[in-house]
Amino acid sequence: MAKRVAIVGTGQTFHKSHRPDVNGQELINEAVRAALADSGLKMDDIDAVIIGNMDHFEGINYVDCWSVDGSGATMKPIFKITTGGTTGCTIAIGGYHLVASGAFDRVLVIGWEKNSESDTSGAITTAFDPVWDRLVFAGAISGLAAEAQAYMARYGATDKDGARVSVRDRKHALNNPHAQLRKEVTLDEVLASPMLADPIHLLDVCPRTDGACAVIMASEDVAEKICKSPDWIWGTGNRHPYAYLGDADYGRLTSMKRASTEIFKKAGIKEPRKQINVIELYQPYSFAGIIWIEDMGIVEPGKGAEYIGSGATDMGGELPINPSGGVISCNPIGATGLIRCAEAAMQVMGKAEGRQVPDVNFAVSTGFGGCWWTDMVLHGKKKPNY
Amino acid sequence: MAEKEYIVIESGEAAQPFDYAVGMHGSKFFTELRDNKKLMGVRCPKCKMVYIPPRGVCGPCFEEMKDFVEVGPGGVIGTYTILRFAFIDPETGQQKPVPYGYGFIKLDGADTLFQHYIDIVDEKKIKVGARVEAVFADERKGTIRDILYFRVID
Amino acid sequence: MDRAAIIGIGMTKVESRKLDKTFADMAFEAVRKALDDAGMTIADIDNVITTSNDFWDGRTISCMAVGDASGASDKNISCVEGDGTFGAFYGLARTLSGSYGTTLVTGHSKGSQSVSSLITNAAFDPIYNRTLGADMITACAMQSNAYMARTGTTPEQLARVSVKNHGNAMMNENAHLGMKLTVKDVLGSEMIADPLHRLDCSPVSDGCCAIIIADEKRAKKSKKKPVWIKGVGMCADAYFLGDRDLSRSESLVKAARTAYKMAGISDPGKEIDLAEVYDAFSYQELMWLEGLGICADADAGKQLEKGSFDIPGRLPVNASGGLMGGHAVIAAGLYRIAEVVRQIRGEAGAYQAKKADTGLAHGVNGLAGQSHCVWILGKDR
Numbered sequence: 001m002a003k004r005v006a007i008v009g010t011g012q013t014f015h016k017s018h019r020p021d022v023n024g025q026e027l028i029n030e031a032v033r034a035a036l037a038d039s040g041l042k043m044d045d046i047d048a049v050i051i052g053n054m055d056h057f058e059g060i061n062y063v064d065c066w067s068v069d070g071s072g073a074t075m076k077p078i079f080k081i082t083t084g085g086t087t088g089c090t091i092a093i094g095g096y097h098l099v100a101s102g103a104f105d106r107v108l109v110i111g112w113e114k115n116s117e118s119d120t121s122g123a124i125t126t127a128f129d130p131v132w133d134r135l136v137f138a139g140a141i142s143g144l145a146a147e148a149q150a151y152m153a154r155y156g157a158t159d160k161d162g163a164r165v166s167v168r169d170r171k172h173a174l175n176n177p178h179a180q181l182r183k184e185v186t187l188d189e190v191l192a193s194p195m196l197a198d199p200i201h202l203l204d205v206c207p208r209t210d211g212a213c214a215v216i217m218a219s220e221d222v223a224e225k226i227c228k229s230p231d232w233i234w235g236t237g238n239r240h241p242y243a244y245l246g247d248a249d250y251g252r253l254t255s256m257k258r259a260s261t262e263i264f265k266k267a268g269i270k271e272p273r274k275q276i277n278v279i280e281l282y283q284p285y286s287f288a289g290i291i292w293i294e295d296m297g298i299v300e301p302g303k304g305a306e307y308i309g310s311g312a313t314d315m316g317g318e319l320p321i322n323p324s325g326g327v328i329s330c331n332p333i334g335a336t337g338l339i340r341c342a343e344a345a346m347q348v349m350g351k352a353e354g355r356q357v358p359d360v361n362f363a364v365s366t367g368f369g370g371c372w373w374t375d376m377v378l379h380g381k382k383k384p385n386y
Numbered sequence: 387m388a389e390k391e392y393i394v395i396e397s398g399e400a401a402q403p404f405d406y407a408v409g410m411h412g413s414k415f416f417t418e419l420r421d422n423k424k425l426m427g428v429r430c431p432k433c434k435m436v437y438i439p440p441r442g443v444c445g446p447c448f449e450e451m452k453d454f455v456e457v458g459p460g461g462v463i464g465t466y467t468i469l470r471f472a473f474i475d476p477e478t479g480q481q482k483p484v485p486y487g488y489g490f491i492k493l494d495g496a497d498t499l500f501q502h503y504i505d506i507v508d509e510k511k512i513k514v515g516a517r518v519e520a521v522f523a524d525e526r527k528g529t530i531r532d533i534l535y536f537r538v539i540d
Numbered sequence: 541m542d543r544a545a546i547i548g549i550g551m552t553k554v555e556s557r558k559l560d561k562t563f564a565d566m567a568f569e570a571v572r573k574a575l576d577d578a579g580m581t582i583a584d585i586d587n588v589i590t591t592s593n594d595f596w597d598g599r600t601i602s603c604m605a606v607g608d609a610s611g612a613s614d615k616n617i618s619c620v621e622g623d624g625t626f627g628a629f630y631g632l633a634r635t636l637s638g639s640y641g642t643t644l645v646t647g648h649s650k651g652s653q654s655v656s657s658l659i660t661n662a663a664f665d666p667i668y669n670r671t672l673g674a675d676m677i678t679a680c681a682m683q684s685n686a687y688m689a690r691t692g693t694t695p696e697q698l699a700r701v702s703v704k705n706h707g708n709a710m711m712n713e714n715a716h717l718g719m720k721l722t723v724k725d726v727l728g729s730e731m732i733a734d735p736l737h738r739l740d741c742s743p744v745s746d747g748c749c750a751i752i753i754a755d756e757k758r759a760k761k762s763k764k765k766p767v768w769i770k771g772v773g774m775c776a777d778a779y780f781l782g783d784r785d786l787s788r789s790e791s792l793v794k795a796a797r798t799a800y801k802m803a804g805i806s807d808p809g810k811e812i813d814l815a816e817v818y819d820a821f822s823y824q825e826l827m828w829l830e831g832l833g834i835c836a837d838a839d840a841g842k843q844l845e846k847g848s849f850d851i852p853g854r855l856p857v858n859a860s861g862g863l864m865g866g867h868a869v870i871a872a873g874l875y876r877i878a879e880v881v882r883q884i885r886g887e888a889g890a891y892q893a894k895k896a897d898t899g900l901a902h903g904v905n906g907l908a909g910q911s912h913c914v915w916i917l918g919k920d921r
Contacts, residue, residue, distance in 0.1 A: 001542065002638030020392035023667060048774075054601070055594040055621075059397060061662040064622060065906030068779050075794060077774035078911065079626040082594070083619050084601035090618050094630060100637035102542065103772075121473035127600035130406050132439045134477060135530050136503050138469045142488050145467030153465070153514035197467040197488070236639075240617045243564060243608045244439055246490055246499035250465040258614060370601050395667050402658045404598035407650070409562035442565045445608030448582040450568070 004384055005099040006223035006230035007349075008106075008216050009039025010342035015180045015211030015330045018116040024058060025070030028112045028212050031335075032072055035108065035214035038351075039226055046216070047104035049073040052081050052091040052111050053334030056123040071110055083240065084127055085140070085369020087111060088213070088337025089282065092365075092377055093236040095217045105219045106226075111338035112212035115331070120208040127370070133245050138197070140284060141205060143245060145197035147372075148287040150250035152199065154302075157290060159199045161305035163190035165289030166204050166328055168314055173325025175315075175355040178339075180209050180330040190286075204286040204328075211332030213339045220383065231345035234362070234384045235263040238375035248372040253288075255374035256295035256366070263378050264297070266386075269362070273298045277360040278347045279313075279321045280340035282368040284331065289313075289321065292374075296364075315357070323347065323355040337367030337375065344379045411440040414454060420528040425458040425520065427496045438496045458493035458500075459520035461536075465490050466504055466512055491518060491536055503535035511538040543921060544635045545759035545766030547642075548578025548752035549878040554716040554866030557652035558746040563597065564609035566648055566748035571610050574644065574750040579763030582611035585752070586640035590619045591627030591647035593870050595659045610646050610750075623647075623818075624749060624874025625903025625913035629772055631753050641758040645751050647871035651744030656869075663907055665780070676820075676907060677741065679781060681733035683908040684823040686787035688735065690838075693826055695735055697841030699726035701822040702739045702864055704850060709861025711890035714875075716745045716866030726822075740822040747868030749875045756921075767881045770898070770918045771805070773798030776911035784910075792831035792912040800833075803916040808833045808900075812916070814855060814883055814893045815900040816876035819862040824909065825849075828902060829857065832914065851891055859883065859891040873903020873913065880917050 011034025013019075019027055028051075036042060049071050051064050060066050064073075064080035071078065083090040088111040095109035121139025128137050137143065151157060167187055173179040185203055193202040223230045239255035242248055260272070269275045279298075283289050290304035298319065299307045307313065313321040322328075324343040327336055344365035346352040360381065367375035408416065411428060418424040428440035432447040436455055444451055466489040475482040487504030489512075505521070506512060518536040526532035550573025552558075552566050561569070567590070575581060588610050592602040599605070603619035610617075616639075620627035624647030631645035660676035687693060703721045710718030726739040759766040775798070777791035778784050796808070805811045815834060819825040826840035834855060835843045843849065849857035858864070860879040863872055880899035882888045888896075897919045905911035 002636065020394060021390070056600040058666075059400075059662060060666065061593070061595040061659060062622070062906045065776060065910045066663070066665065066779055068776055073776050074778050075775060075791060077795075078776045079630065079774070079905070080621045081618055081630070082601075082621045083603060094618065097630070097634045097637040097639065100639070101633035102636060103633055119474035122476045123600060125473075126476045127604070129439075129605070130404065130599055131408050131412060132530060133501055136486075136488050136501055138482065138488065139473055141471070142467055142469055145469075146465045146488070146490055149467055149514060150465035194470075196471045197469050200467075238616055238618070239614065240603070240607050241445060241613045243441060243445065243605065244498070244501075246438070246464075246501050247445075248499075250490060250499070371604055397666065402595070402598070402662070403655060405653050406598065407559050407562060407653065409565050410560055412562065441609075442562070443568045443609040445613035448611045448613075 001102065002100050003102050004220040004232065005096050005217055006232045007345040008218045008223055008227040008230045009035045010345055011035030011038055011214045012178045012339060012342060013211045014178055015209045015332055017180060017207060017209060019210040024114055025067055027114060027210065028067055028070030028110055031212035031214040032110060035216050039216045041216060041226065043072040045106055046108045047106050048077040048098055049108045049110065050079060050081060050091050050094045052087040053113050054082060054084060054087060056126050057113050057115055057333065058117050083370060085333060086337060086367035086373050086375045087334045088339065089341060089367025089375035089377065092215060092338055092341040093238065093375060095215065096233050096236050099217045099219050105222050107217050109215045109217065109338060111335035113332040113334040114210045115208035115333060116210050129244055141197050141200060144285045145200045147250050148199055151287060151291050154251045157305050159191060160187060161290055162204055162286040163187045164308050165286040166190050169322050169326040169328040172315060172323050173329035176324045179325040181207055200285055206284045206327045206331035209330050209332040211335050213335040213342050215338060215342050229349055231348040232380045232383050234267045234378040234380045236377050237262045240370055240373040242371040245371060253292050253295040253372060253374060255372055256292050259374045259376045260296045263376055267378055272296065273319060276319065276362045276364055278323060278357040278363045280324060280344045280365040281321055282327055282337055282340050282366045284327045284368065320357045323352065323357055340365040341377055348379045348381050411442055415440050416528040419532045420526040423522045424456050425493060426454050427457040429453040429455050435497045436495060437498050438493060438500050455495060457495040461491045461493035461518055463489050463514055463516045463518055464492040464499040465514055468506055468509065487512060489536060502533055505535045505537040542636050543756045543768060544632055544753055545768045546751050546881050547754045547759055547762035547766050548574040548580065549881050550574030550577055550750040551714050551875060551878055552748045553714045554745045554747035554868050556716060556745060558650065563605040563648055567606040567646055568609040570646060570748040570750040571644065574752050578752050584642060585611060585644045586642045587616040587634060588612040589627050589631040589643060589645045591624045591870055592619060593621050595662055596649050596654060596869055598654055606648060610644065622905045623903035623913065624871050625877065625915060626905060628751060628874060628877055629774055629913055632769060632772060635753045635755050641755050643753045645753060646748060647874040648748035649868045649870040650746040651869055652746050656744045677736065678733050679907045680821045681736045683786045684735055684821065687823055687827050690787040692838060693841040695727060696723055697844060698740055698822040699723040700844055701819065701825045702726045705819060705858045705862045705864035708851065708859055708891055709865025712861050712865060715861045717743050718861060718865060736821055742820050742863040742867040745866045745868045747866065747871050749871045749878050751874060751878055764885065767884045768918050768921050771799035771803030771916040774913045779910065781908060786908060789827060789831035789909055792828060792909065795912040795914045796832045799914040799916050805916065809835060811898060812855060812900050813895045813898050814859060815857045816860060816862065816879045817857060817902040818873065818904040819858055819864055820867065825857060851893060856893045859888065859893055876901040876903060877915055884917055884919050
């Protein structure tokens with residue numbers, strides 16, 4: 001019989017731009033030890049491990065095998081899942097299925113990246129088709145800028161609307177000791193920062209980060225023995241369409257619409273804006289904070305900027321988004337999606353400390369990457385009724 | 387030891403060369419581009435979408451595609467940006483020269499967008515919906531660089 | 541755990557260089573074959589797992605090339621980086637999780653497009669080992685020496701593996717390298733890294749394999765008789781070669797035990813009818829057979845010489861020709877699963893084993909067999 005699955009522990013490094021004091025395995029191990037401590041488990045209790053990152057940031061092939069000294073997977077089952085920027089959320093979905101299958105009771109999920117070890121934009125550029133897409137593509141920023149331009153042309157948004165999202169996330173990061181960038185900025189400062197790719201300014205985008213995150217998932221048979229109020233996984237879903245960058249509908253994130261529609265339907269969520277209490281959105285740049293919540297069905301298409309501007313997604317608002325400070329404050333790419341998952345779990349478990357949103361019943365975490373891809377997890381306080 | 391010394395091991399000139407097969411569809415595109423300055427898309431027999439770059443399968447329909455159709459060389463800017471920051475070009479190992487115009491071109495007759503450079507001599511003219519045309523290299527070798535860039539036409 | 545079965549398989553021919561096919565073209569071919577084999581359309585597939593490796597494919601996010609072509613444009617999808625048996629393991633978990641009734645699993649690689657020694661060199665630790673220039677062949681050559689020194693396995697016995705598997709490959713229409721060889725041919729071939737001659741090494745090939753896994757409910761509706769997944773086990777050893785006893789395969793022993801326990805197998809040498817194991821190098825077939833407990837420690841070479849692992853033998857091993865017959869890295873383990881399915885269905889033609897009720901398929905990740913995945917498949921539920 002398929003099992004219900006809960007998150008019973010999370011761990012993160014204190015993410016920084018450069019961690020020359022540790023190698024990759026040691027960085028991973030910091031997060032693993034933190035997650036074990038959080039759950040009160042020992043490595044011996046872990047039945048299987050899933051790890052993820054993006055190969056070309058560190059240039060290490062067969063990372064599942066290389067990492068065992070850090071992950072603790074020596075003489076255990078381990079495999080690697082990698083799907084680009086979505087990796088962190090993809091591996092969370094992987095952990096969910098491994099436990100739900102009944103094969104393992106306790107699974108450790110690890111995402112990590114040492115982005116300081118290569119040129120991040122250059123490495124991301126190698127993610128795209130070498131023959132067709134690589135010549136003009138310039139890392140994530142160029143594609144994201146093209147999305148923002150298309151959205152602005154379609155809905156009349158301005159660069160100020162984007163900047164407002166950046167102001168929110170950077171303020172929220174002040175409450176998160178794990179975030180890399182913890183400095184408040186004003187709208188004017190965002191708009192005055194150097195233009196990277198029109199309409200994206202330096203302060204609209206995420207940094208590059210060294211960091212790792214680990215999450216422990218457990219089956220319903222053991223979850224509540226490990227953790228009094230675990231974070232139950234209500235649904236997972238994703239879409240990874242397209243083979244080339246030009247296949248996408250610029251200005252809309254179709255993958256988000258499809259993945260969120262599927263999950264909300266399964267969980268019986270009809271009014272996501274009212275029923276969901278907090279979102280950790282994989283939002284690598286500011287404009288995504290407007291566009292993608294429309295695709296998630298939080299607000300109507302074209303209404304994102306107004307909703308953000310109203311303060312509804314700030315701490316204390318109707319639906320706080322990115323209490324952690326989000327990706328704009330911290331982006332160790334292979335870990336980033338899993339950090340969203342861990343932060344959402346902490347919100348549900350009531351462990352989010354200075355960034356806690358009160359009374360979280362449902363939380364959403366997402367991953368973004370690849371060719372306009374979305375992965376998503378729905379977290380809940382109660383055990384799912386299915 | 388007053389201050390810790392952290393060593394970094396550099397990968398040096400390590401490189402991994404690849405020979406990417408482009409298959410039947412890519413070969414058709416690049417030979418037509420090289421020999422006839424033509425841009426070839428491929429049409430799905432079911433949904434009739436015209437794809438560029440041409441490929442073997444229509445994703446949404448899961449149908450095999452063999453019906454080549456000429457698209458462009460004119461079109462409109464689907465969306466764009468102007469790249470203003472330098473990064474290491476993985477193809478050359480050197481910093482990419484900036485600024486440059488980066489466009490997704492909706493070629494006449496195609497349903498997907500074609501990614502290439504846009505000439506930015508006059509930045510004011512670069513807009514979503516602006517009419518553009520391909521500028522071809524005089525000496526063509528059967529690569530994506532056989533198109534130099536797209537330029538805005540008034 | 542609930543039951544699941546394999547209800548469709550599709551293999552492209554394994555070849556030295558598929559110049560006419562992109563990754564997407566190969567995936568489309570394998571997936572269509574698997575769907576035809578299962579009597580299904582893409583609409584019957586609930587979700588997709590692709591298996592690929594960014595280094596081998598020469599791009600980050602290598603899965604992007606094959607998602608649409610595998611029919612996943614509007615489906616849930618993920619990508620395992622590693623051998624296809626590991627991708628299939630995740631596919632099995634997704635099927636048993638209750639989320640999906642059917643899972644399509646693919647694995648692809650085109651060794652022809654890269655320099656394989658550079659790709660496997662990148663699996664070595666960049667701080668201590670990589671600049672010494674080691675690659676998969678040198679790591680495995682060291683393991684081969686360690687194994688031979690401890691067990692007394694001889695170069696002739698190694699060569700006999702190559703003779704058997706290249707010979708078997710001649711009967712497999714999908715194989716890349718079928719050859720009629722003698723032990724003398726193998727021992728006379730160029731020495732690549734002592735003790736491995738060129739013909740002790742599998743080729744590096746192009747190919748894509750697809751399988752369809754179904755839960756019990758869907759399996760019962762399948763066109764062909766389902767091949768049931770009886771047991772699966774996976775385990776990784778230590779990373780640094782110096783941290784391991786290279787002459788033994790502790791992680792394989794553990795992975796096999798897990799799979800046997802699940803399948804209710806207590807005497808693998810007797811209860812398993814045939815095996816497809818990861819023979820990237822000749823010595824590996826013997827070493828893995830011992831790790832799998834199919835024969836006693838240090839006995840595989842002798843059993844081989846007796847003909848036990850030949851197709852008419854007691855327990856045919858790599859009747860398809862194995863990796864010696866064609867080695868599309870990453871896809872290789874998935875090909876092993878598909879070949880065992882063929883045998884259990886009785887569809888293996890010229891290389892059909894006499895008795896094929898229970899079969900074992902095996903895949904490897906990492907250097908010198910660091911991480912193993914073992915599958916037990918069976919005719920009966």
